[in-house]
Amino acid sequence: MIWKLAWRNIQGAGLRSLINIIIIALVMIGIIWSQGMYEGWMRTAERESREWLNGDGRITHKLYDRFDPFSWDKSFEQIPENIQDLVDKGTAVPVLITSGTIYPEGRMISLIVKGIPAGQQFLKLPTAVLADGGDDIPALIGSNMAKSSHLKEGDIVTLRWRDMHGAFNAADIRIAAIMKTPYLEADNGQVWMDLERLQLMKDAPKTATFIVIKDAGDVPQTSDAWTFESIDFLLRDMHAMMKTEKTYGYLMFALLILLAMIAIFDTQVLAVFKRRKEIGIFAALGMTQKQIIRMFTAEGMLYAVFASVAAGILGMPLFIYFGTVGYRMPESYQDFGIEGLSEAVIFYYTPAMIISTVIIVVVITAFVSWIPTLRIARLKPTDALRGRMG
Amino acid sequence: MKEILISTRKMTKHYPAGEGKFTALKDITLDFGKGEFTGIVGPSGSGKTTLLNIIGSLDTQSEGEVIVLGRDISSLTTKESAALRSRDIGFIFQTYNLLPVYSVYENVEFPLLLLKMPEADRKKAVTEALEWVGLTAKIKSRPGQLSGGESQRVAIARAMVKKPHIILADEPTANLDTENSMNVLQTMQNLNRDMGTTFIFSTHDAKVIGFLQRKITLVDGMVASDEINGAAG
Amino acid sequence: MRKIYLTIIGVIILTALFAEYPDGNVILGRIDANMNARTTKSTTTMIVQTRRATRTMESINWSQGSEKSFSEYTAPARERGTKMLKDGDNLWIFDPSTDRTIQISGNMLKQSVMGSDLSYEDFMEETSLRDNYSAVVKGELVHEGRDTWIMELTAKKSTTSYQKIVLYVDKERYVPLYEERYAKGGKLLKTTRVQEVMQSGNRWYPQKILYKDELKDGKGTLFIINKIEFDVKIPAHIFSKASLKK
Numbered sequence: 068m069i070w071k072l073a074w075r076n077i078q079g080a081g082l083r084s085l086i087n088i089i090i091i092a093l094v095m096i097g098i099i100w101s102q103g104m105y106e107g108w109m110r111t112a113e114r115e116s117r118e119w120l121n122g123d124g125r126i127t128h129k130l131y132d133r134f135d136p137f138s139w140d141k142s143f144e145q146i147p148e149n150i151q152d153l154v155d156k157g158t159a160v161p162v163l164i165t166s167g168t169i170y171p172e173g174r175m176i177s178l179i180v181k182g183i184p185a186g187q188q189f190l191k192l193p194t195a196v197l198a199d200g201g202d203d204i205p206a207l208i209g210s211n212m213a214k215s216s217h218l219k220e221g222d223i224v225t226l227r228w229r230d231m232h233g234a235f236n237a238a239d240i241r242i243a244a245i246m247k248t249p250y251l252e253a254d255n256g257q258v259w260m261d262l263e264r265l266q267l268m269k270d271a272p273k274t275a276t277f278i279v280i281k282d283a284g285d286v287p288q289t290s291d292a293w294t295f296e297s298i299d300f301l302l303r304d305m306h307a308m309m310k311t312e313k314t315y316g317y318l319m320f321a322l323l324i325l326l327a328m329i330a331i332f333d334t335q336v337l338a339v340f341k342r343r344k345e346i347g348i349f350a351a352l353g354m355t356q357k358q359i360i361r362m363f364t365a366e367g368m369l370y371a372v373f374a375s376v377a378a379g380i381l382g383m384p385l386f387i388y389f390g391t392v393g394y395r396m397p398e399s400y401q402d403f404g405i406e407g408l409s410e411a412v413i414f415y416y417t418p419a420m421i422i423s424t425v426i427i428v429v430v431i432t433a434f435v436s437w438i439p440t441l442r443i444a445r446l447k448p449t450d451a452l453r454g455r456m457g
Numbered sequence: 458m459k460e461i462l463i464s465t466r467k468m469t470k471h472y473p474a475g476e477g478k479f480t481a482l483k484d485i486t487l488d489f490g491k492g493e494f495t496g497i498v499g500p501s502g503s504g505k506t507t508l509l510n511i512i513g514s515l516d517t518q519s520e521g522e523v524i525v526l527g528r529d530i531s532s533l534t535t536k537e538s539a540a541l542r543s544r545d546i547g548f549i550f551q552t553y554n555l556l557p558v559y560s561v562y563e564n565v566e567f568p569l570l571l572l573k574m575p576e577a578d579r580k581k582a583v584t585e586a587l588e589w590v591g592l593t594a595k596i597k598s599r600p601g602q603l604s605g606g607e608s609q610r611v612a613i614a615r616a617m618v619k620k621p622h623i624i625l626a627d628e629p630t631a632n633l634d635t636e637n638s639m640n641v642l643q644t645m646q647n648l649n650r651d652m653g654t655t656f657i658f659s660t661h662d663a664k665v666i667g668f669l670q671r672k673i674t675l676v677d678g679m680v681a682s683d684e685i686n687g688a689a690g
Numbered sequence: 691m692r693k694i695y696l697t698i699i700g701v702i703i704l705t706a707l708f709a710e711y712p713d714g715n716v717i718l719g720r721i722d723a724n725m726n727a728r729t730t731k732s733t734t735t736m737i738v739q740t741r742r743a744t745r746t747m748e749s750i751n752w753s754q755g756s757e758k759s760f761s762e763y764t765a766p767a768r769e770r771g772t773k774m775l776k777d778g779d780n781l782w783i784f785d786p787s788t789d790r791t792i793q794i795s796g797n798m799l800k801q802s803v804m805g806s807d808l809s810y811e812d813f814m815e816e817t818s819l820r821d822n823y824s825a826v827v828k829g830e831l832v833h834e835g836r837d838t839w840i841m842e843l844t845a846k847k848s849t850t851s852y853q854k855i856v857l858y859v860d861k862e863r864y865v866p867l868y869e870e871r872y873a874k875g876g877k878l879l880k881t882t883r884v885q886e887v888m889q890s891g892n893r894w895y896p897q898k899i900l901y902k903d904e905l906k907d908g909k910g911t912l913f914i915i916n917k918i919e920f921d922v923k924i925p926a927h928i929f930s931k932a933s934l935k936k
Contacts, residue, residue, distance in 0.1 A: 068570050079558020137795065173741075173907025175802075225905050230874060232848040237873035237905070348554045351515060352615075353543020353571050355536050448515045452554070 069358065073365035077373075080338075084370065087334055091374030091428060094327045096382035098320045098424045103389065103414035105316060109309050111249075111412050116302055118191045119250035120279065122160070124297045126150060126289060127277035136166040136179075140229070143274045149287040150278050158282060160187045161275035163265050167228035169216070169240075169258070176216055179257040180228060182265030189281050192253060196243040197261040204264055205243035209254025213245045220245050226258070231271040238268070249410040324428065328435045331367055335439040339363065346443055347451030360440045367436020371429040389414040459490030462622060462655055463512055468521035470507055470678075481507045482678045485521070489657060491622075494649045496658045496665060499675035505659035508675070509625045512657065513546050514538040526622060543571045547616030551628035553608040555600035561587070561611050562596045568619045586614040590644055606637030610644060617648055623655045624648075630662050642668045714825030714841050717859060722820045724864045724893050729754045732918040738806045739909035747804055748916075756817040758929045769804065773934045781810055784934035791934050806911040807880075807903040815851065819843065822850055830861070833868060837861045852879070863887065863894035878904050890918060 077084045117123065131142035146154065146161050153159035163182035168175055183190075185198035192207070199205050203223055208216075218224065220242055227237040240260065248254050266272045277296075280286055286295050299306075339346070349359050393411035470482040482504045489495060497505045510516040511523055514530050515538075523530040526545055533541065542548075547568075555564050565586055569579045587593050590610035600608055609629060616624050626645070630638035646668055649656050658665065666672065666686075674681040730753045738745045747769055753759040763772040771786035781794040799810045819825075823843035831838050843855040854876075858868040869882040886898035895918060902910030927933055 068573060071570065072567075075563060076558055168905075170905040173905075175903070175906050225877070227873065227879065227905060229851070230848075233851060234845070234848060234853045234874045235851050235871075235879060236875050237877035237879060238875055344554070345556060348556060350539070351513070351542060351548045351554070352568050353539050353541075353546075355539040357536075358539075358571075449510050452515070452550070 069361050069365050070369070072362050073369050076362070076366050077369055083334065087331060087370045088373045088377055090327045090330050091371055091432065092377035092381055094320070094323045095374060095378035095424055095428055096385065097323060098428075099378070099382065099416065099421055100385060100389065100414070101316050101320065102313075102420045102424070103386065103416045104394065104412065105309060105313050106417065106420065107389075107393070107414040108412045109305070110415050111410065112305055113298070113302060115250040115410070116252070116305070117298060119248055119253045120190065120192075121298055121301045122189065122279040122281050123283040124286070124295060124301065125277045125279045126159075126286065126293050127296050128275075129292055129294050131164070131276050139164050139166055139179075139276065140231070140233075143231075143269075143271060143276045144292050145273050146275050146278060147287075147289050147293065150289065153280070153285070153287070154184075154278065157188055158280070158285070160184060160190055160279045161262060162277055162279065163262055163269070163271070163274055164276040165228055165265070165269055167226050167258075170225045170227070171216055171218055171222070177256075178212075178216075180226070180265060181257055181259050182262035183259055184263070185261045190279060191248070192259065193244060193246050194259065194261075197259065197264075199243060203239045203241040204260055206240040207244050207246060207259040208242060208257070209251075210245055210247050211251060211254045212257060213242075215255075218242050218245075228268065231269045236268065324431060328431060331370060331432055332435045332439065335363065335367060335436050338366075339439050339442050343446060343451045344453075346446060347448050347453070350448035350451060356444050356446075359443050360437070363440040363443065364433055364437040368429060368433040370436075371425075371432035374428070374432075375425045386414070386416060390416065459492065461488050462491050462526055463487075463489040463657075464524050465512075465518075466522040468511070468518045468523055470504070470511065470516075471519045480678055482511075482518075485678075485680060487673065487680065487683070489655060491655055492649065492653045493671060494646065494656045494669060495671040495673065496660050496669040497673045497675060498660055498666070499681070500661060503675040504678040505675055506627050509627050509657065509659055512623075513548060513625045514541055543568060544619070545622045547619065547621040547624040549609070549612050549616050549624060549626035549629045551631045553600070553605075553612045553632075555608055555611055555615075557600050559599075560596070561592060561598050561600070561603070564600065564611055565614045565618050568615060572619060582618050583614075586618040589617070589648070590614045604637075605633050606640055609633060609637070609641050613641065613644055613648075617652070617654065620652065621654065623657065626656065626658045628659055628662070630660065630665055635664060638662065638664050711827035711830075711839070714827045714843075715820065717827065717839060717841065717864070718820040718823065718825045718843070720864045721857075721859060721866060722818055725866075725895070726756065726817060727920040729922055729924050730918055730920055731922045731924065733916045735914040735916060736804070736806060737912040737914070738804065739912065740805065741908055745805060752924050752928050754924060754929065759813075760928050760933065775929065775931065775934055776813060777929060779814070781814060782931060782934060789935075791931065807901045807906065807908070808911060811851075819855075822846060823855065825857075831858060833858045836863075836867060838867055860887075860894070865894050865896055867896075880904055881910075885912075888915070890920060893920070 128142040128144055130138050132138040143163055150159060154161055160183060165180045166177065167180040168177050170176075183192065183194050183197070185194050187194050194207065196207055197205050204226075208218060213219065222242045223239050224242070225237055226240045227235060230236055240258070262275070266274055283297060289295075346359055349362075350356070354362075390413065393413040395411040465485050465487050468482060468485040469480065471478040471480050473479075485508065497508060499505055507516065511518050511530065512525060514525065514533060517531050525541070528541065530538070556567065559567065562583060565583045566579055569582060574582070584593070587596060590613055592607060592610055592614065595603065595607060600611070603611065624645075629645070630641055633641060642665060645656055648654050658669075660666075669686050671683070671685050673683045730751070732751050734749055734751060736747045736749070738747070746766065747763055748765040749761045749763045751759060751761045757778055759776045761774045763769040771784075773784040775782045781799070782791055783794055784791045794810050799814070802809050803813060823845055825841045825843045827839050828842050829840040831840050838858040838860055841857040841859055843857060845853045852871040853874045854872040856870040856872070857866045859866050865884065865887055866882075867884045867887075870878055871880040873879050881902050881904055883900040883902070884896040884898070885900060886896070887894050888897040889895075895915070897915050899913045900910050901913060
């Protein structure tokens with residue numbers, strides 16, 4: 068009965084109800100949309116990370132710290148035999164890392180030199196171009212690196228590095244290809260070359276800094292020098308960043324919800340004030356105060372319920388568009404070096420995110436509609452009928 | 458002797474007014490029997506509306522005793538008084554007090570929803586009530602689309618649809634012209650006659666006086682006279 | 691058969707010629723003795739000539755062997771008060787604008803010092819040639835008016851940064867007037883050119899040196915010693931971290 072009456076009141080309020088419903092619906096669409104974006108972004112970044120560099124995790128030298136180039140001089144060792152078996156089978160890819168300096172057109176650029184077998188198959192890096200021998204050393208760089216270093220395909224540039232003993236060495240490398248990779252960790256500030264050649268250059272044959280594993284299920288036991296890093300571990304920075312991003316997102320939507328709720332609250336306060344005579348009539352006709360309060364609260368909740376439906380209908384084309392076509396960040400954003408943003412982010416929605424959004428909005432709306440009705444409890448029916456507040 | 462539905466004993470009502478208090482009703486002792494068609498007359502501010510509100514349990518007396526349908530009004534909880542109003546008492550107001558966002562049908566249906574009457578019974582009762590007041594054609598209209606006379610007839614239909622024991626009408630004709638006043642009074646009289654519903658009015662409208670069976674005159678919150686009008690009896 | 695004879699004779703003649711040259715390692719020892727003092731105190735000017743601009747920096751420097759050194763920049767105004775302390779393998783820099791002392795380590799060692807052609811790493815290099823290289827005199831040459839020996843230095847250990855160095859050494863004064871540092875693979879990486887030499891007591895010392903990173907564009911970095919004193923007494927507190935903040 069309460070719901071029926073509440074529904075009638077909402078219908079009766081016409082345009083005002085519609086505006087409230089649309090505001091809440093827009094907030095809900097916004098929340099689900101942005102959650103879908105974060106979820107999609109995370110999944111995109113994770114997929115890219117797997118496809119381009121991290122596979123299903125990797126076995127990394129214990130001393131390797133990707134932020135400390137000094138550690139790179141110590142963090143490599145001969146690839147253990149049982150892992151070499153995986154490499155031979157094609158289910159693991161060893162990578163050797165060292166620091167170097169290139170001098171394109173007389174400028175000096177410090178970079179990371181990465182060695183990877185030219186013949187590897189399972190990472191998306193187009194390493195086949197590294198196999199081509201000749202006099203100079205074929206190298207592969209990403210498009211971001213090409214942009215920042217002004218290198219073009221076919222350019223020959225001097226690379227200076229230290230071998231594993233510490234002696235300087237220098238040789239010319241040829242940019243064999245510039246690859247477009249969405250995974251910036253395989254692009255920014257680095258150059259790829261064939262693993263065996265880099266091992267030779269370092270005077271460190273058969274070594275690697277880490278070995279990318281295709282299937283975390285068959286990671287063999289290794290010596291203490293190595294440690295297995297799962298994909299989750301490798302993505303921890305990104306997860307952390309995503310968490311911060313999400314928190315900002317939530318903060319923004321908390322603000323939007325607040326605004327929407329102020330609209331509801333205002334409507335309700337106004338309603339209780341403007342409809343005090345009505346409240347008197349309800350009382351005279353035999354409604355208890357509790358029933359009246361419930362009815363007003365139900366009205367607020369119904370806004371949220373209808374808003375959910377409206378959000379579903381209005382938001383569906385948006386959700387479907389971003390869930391299939393996705394969203395491409397403007398070029399300028401791609402230079403920020405944020406993972407998962409350089410290809411279109413396909414939004415991803417989970418039932419949990421939709422249900423929780425609906426529940427949260429409905430509960431908050433109900434609460435906000437309930438608060439102003441507490442005044443009703445203080446209202447005497449005779450005063451109400453005369454249009455006075457108690 | 459008719460069955461007594463309402464009785465008041467030395468009932469007094471004060472309102473706080475500034476430092477002291479204003480006495481709206483003083484020492485009212487009255488009995489109202491079943492099927493009465495009674496008017497309470499008197500000038501504005503004589504306490505007519507207050508008396509109706511207390512009888513209708515919208516308000517409580519300050520002193521004395523009020524028994525309505527065997528129940529002591531001042532001892533009822535808000536829930537019990539709401540139940541009493543929803544089941545046994547109908548109200549008609551000077552300003553009609555229809556719910557503006559509801560249609561005519563929904564306004565009349567409202568008391569039945571509170572009584573949780575099943576849909577089919579509700580429909581039958583609402584239709585019947587609207588036939589009684591002659592407004593079946595306006596079933597879908599909103600109160601804003603009705604004339605004053607029509608609005609008051611809807612209010613009557615709403616008051617009677619649940620077939621209450623008592624209908625309390627506060628200046629029901631004050632906002633109506635003569636023709637509509639007559640129409641409304643006729644309708645109420647028919648109801649009183651055909652269904653035995655007890656009517657208590659407040660009024661200062663001379664047109665109404667002729668319809669009354671009993672006329673109680675209030676002056677300054679006290680009963681000045683209480684006469685049976687034989688002509689209408 | 692004649693060919694073989696000729697070759698053998700050629701080798702004998704060449705060996706005889708080489709025999710006329712002094713032992714390279716002995717020369718290295720004399721260079722070390724001339725260039726390195728127990729302690730030095732100097733005021734220097736460093737002129738960095740990049741493609742875009744020229745910057746001049748002045749500093750006062752103290753050193754003790756090759757282990758310890760302390761520099762304080764006195765000009766330009768922007769760098770005044772910047773201090774640099776080297777103690778063994780550690781290098782600290784005090785920046786007066788932030789009032790902070792930072793230790794230069796890791797990747798920062800590869801950065802250039804004040805935009806010059808020298809990296810912090812170069813500052814950290816060991817200075818004793820005799821200890822690190824074995825040398826062969828390859829010939830002689832008149833270099834900018836001075837008679838010099840052409841020497842080829844080969845690193846004794848594989849861990850030495852520059853595995854090969856070529857030096858032109860003043861035959862009389864034992865000052866290396868020109869130096870080429872090579873990558874292991876043979877690529878020329880850096881050159882050092884002494885433009886002026888000065889006499890201090892009975893030793894000759896480079897006064898104006900042009901450092902150049904040969905892989906990089908630009909005219910190189912000019913290093914001028916305005917004044918230098920050898921074997922002066924330096925209080926120990928100069929080489930402490932506390933003196934950075936003074």
